[in-house]
Amino acid sequence: MTLGQKIAWDDTVLPFQLDKSDMRGRVARLDGVLGGILRQHDYPAPVEALVAEMVLLTALIGQTVKLRWKLSLQVQSKGPVRMIATDYFAPDEEGRSARIRAYASFDPDRITDGPPFEQVGEGYFAILIDQGKGMQPYQGITPLAGGSLAACAEAYFAQSEQLPTRFSLGFGKSSQPGVAEHWRAGGIMLQHMPKASLHAKSGEGSGDGGLLQADDLLDGDEGENWNRVNILLDTVEHMELIGPVVPPTDLLVRLFHEEGPRVFDAQPVRFGCTCSEERVRQSLSIYSARDIEKMTTEGGRVTADCQFCGAHYDLDPKTVGFEAEESGNSGD
Structure with a gap:
């Protein structure tokens, strides 16, 4: 793929590399994915913005996981927004779409008109990777800090992975003539290529609460390269990130043409959930008939919502639990 080539860029993640500065990164544009996620809920505006930011981070970070792996991002907070959870399901095979889903749990009486990040309080940001059956899941955690979910993700990579990482994100509601108002998001993730000789840093960093930041991990020529590329990234405009006019390939040329940008195959993403009646039945299979009876509604049914x-x-309550009379749907 050449940099002058146009691609269908909505709901894709485009990996790239900057050969002259030894950086790698991704450009994401989300449209239908966000619509599929947010239309399932009636979130207040600040919660919608936090979910949009979290979904965009999930798309950018998730593109690196291997086929059939699952990546999850979570925010747990003591603030009005108690939790945000996202899942990225990598494709089952090359060429297929990845799937993303997300939801938020919040206290509507505590939501304010302030900036979205003010809706989360003390808590943590976590990344979890599930490599499949028989493999131990990986989990990394960092405190909520820095003024945005993107800053939390940057702190996670610096603190837990010792990888200098930067995000530039844009998201909001799009209004175009003849098109219903809808959410769009776009962003760029930059990451310094890992070095085998990189020494693990310890002690306090320069971030909030003494957390390590990207600048704490690099010095010399690597530090100069990182600063130069970040200065270039700072020139990106909001509409260039999310707008429907500038393709990611053209954006990379505008920002980094002197850094030798090289792009790879784009990864399509879509909204998708893994819930099913079979999974609900499986989750209820640990309960006895007496337990199932306590879950049964006045109408005589057992219900569950994803x-x-x-x-x-x-x-039908008779068909669930380990004492079920039937295992299928025939009694429903």
């Missing part, structure tokens, strides 16, 4: 996609499941 927090991610809003799917509603309505089951």
